[in-house]
Amino acid sequence: MLPDSPNDHSIGLVSTQYVHIEQPLKLACGLVLKSHDLVYETYGELNGERSNGVLLCHALSGDHHAAGFHEGDSRPGWWEHYVGPGKPIDTDKFFVVSLNNIGSCFGSTGPASINPDTGEVWGADFPSLRARDWVESQKLLMKYLGIECWAAVIGGSLGGMQAMRWSLEHPDKLLNAVVIASSMKLTAQNIAFNEIARRAIKSDSDFCDGHYLTQNKAPLRGLALARMIGHVTYLSDELMGQKFGRQLRIGDLVDRNTDPIEFQVESYLNYQGDKFSDTFDANSYILITKMLDYFDLSREYENNPVKAFSHAKCNFLVVSFSSDWRFAPERSREITDALLAAGKSVSYVEIESDKGHDAFLLPNERYQNALDGYLSHVAQGLKGGAK
């Protein structure tokens, strides 16, 4: 059973750490980041063999704060339900590393950072990134932390893409990949939704071709719209029906001309959009949705996923959610089929859920059990014990 409140088994107070990586990072686009900053958090303790490291990979809008509480905050990290002492990603057993990836906007080097070559904010000039660039940056953090091999690399959505990319690019550097609500490549519909979100941002007259920060502006309306589009598509039709139905925010539908009539779902969405635009950077949103679009697991393996996965050495857990229509179960089945055809060890679990793509962040007993079962087994096999 899940705890009644995520706080019951929370890791408690956590603090964010920071590292300046001096080593140049050659990006897939051909450009080089001469150095970069990463912010990250760690939960649990590294064991004597340094074998119990687990890397969490965030998705589009995620950050390094996956679990526990920051001083003064009432809300825990984004994966509090699953990361903590006695939880599936068990901080009593694992040394969990969660970073904010480059290109994002929560402290690691990204479009809102200063370009050392110009002394100005990068803005829209920040290099185009690929999921593999995140993996390479994560590998530099891994080295800094003195970890030789991850017990597991875990992520949902774009996070799952990073886990898969790790398994191909650095097969000796991880023992397990947990790929949740992900895909080997986006569908045309998914790309279309991302493009509409980007166009919403770029259409905002305060976008200033991506150089809004140097002009003391911010495309808040466009970013809010982008988030609203994402938000609707990350929920299921069924869940929205249960949550809002056709309830009005106030009054009824009769004979109204002057007062605006607003459904609850409208005010909820507008609120979500506005809240998001206050905390996220528009250039990061454009950049990271492009990363999602560009991801194509097997492009360099003759477009053959089986050939691609034949390079992997780790074991896999693949998880999908029944009502997720942006990263549908079919996508996870494709991953699983390719892994099986490549002769890899893979467990696949399709979770019944009405919560759409967001299900991977939310409490669900079967999902919890699947993660727990798999990762308990991983912990048991650790060289040097849990810690």
Added chain:
Amino acid sequence: MLPDSPNDHSIGLVSTQYVHIEQPLKLACGLVLKSHDLVYETYGELNGERSNGVLLCHALSGDHHAAGFHEGDSRPGWWEHYVGPGKPIDTDKFFVVSLNNIGSCFGSTGPASINPDTGEVWGADFPSLRARDWVESQKLLMKYLGIECWAAVIGGSLGGMQAMRWSLEHPDKLLNAVVIASSMKLTAQNIAFNEIARRAIKSDSDFCDGHYLTQNKAPLRGLALARMIGHVTYLSDELMGQKFGRQLRIGDLVDRNTDPIEFQVESYLNYQGDKFSDTFDANSYILITKMLDYFDLSREYENNPVKAFSHAKCNFLVVSFSSDWRFAPERSREITDALLAAGKSVSYVEIESDKGHDAFLLPNERYQNALDGYLSHVAQGLKGGAK
């Protein structure tokens, strides 16, 4: 079989007609339109008994030009596949009436018209409308044309809502209602997509609170975005996959930083959005999406669709399309179930199609046969013969 080209059995050259309706129209919101203009087209001939009139009801972005060609135009009307001599809506048998509804922007009175009380463009001050207002305006046109009872009222999407409303409000004024890809009320998800579209328009700094015309502006970016959102959701994931997949507009995904990488689906959508924003009025888009949201067939019938339909006297054909996820087959089954429970005569056809909501406009043999079979029967039963 469908003709190879819609032109094979086209009605040919058609011309648009115009009527100024002097009679005041009391709107559901409580306001009164003292008079209004309607543009419309008619195809076929009214028979001696004036019994073969068929009313076509357009959807969100539709107009009066349903079939045939305007002088100099290379593209036919929006329902050319199904309206014409020998086609399912057979202009050799029926006198087909297709109008542009009030609130829209193709010549009938709407937000872009002059408010006679002020001498200024209505803009955002145009009254809020309901589907029943369109029905009442259509009834005034019916009277003008000297038709006492429609052989059928036919429409897809919002058009189907009008057909259902006709059956409840004026049960003696139609013999058949053909309700295609429609719903008794929108789901929360549908309302959410409409609200995002509206917010896209309102976020455009050229929207000027809906008074852009008097300021010689137009929220083209916002309207294009609104259309892009609509367009993606009216297509199926499957169709988009077939049509575009992950094809790039130019070049490949390797090592690119300076040139923008664009998928075909992106450039297609951007094109569709821009094209639409050149021809449609933003206030009309806001107004008509609100009509969709507000529609609730049984709200005044104790929220009981069976009670609502017990007022109907006509026969019904209900049609849905398997891949339509905005007006899913489930919605049409709800209509059919309520009609059956109310003891009405109803035929229901669920058409296999990968074309999403747009399927109702596109060629499909089974759909064609269903319409053809039903309407041939209607024609046979006409008082005074086909014409």
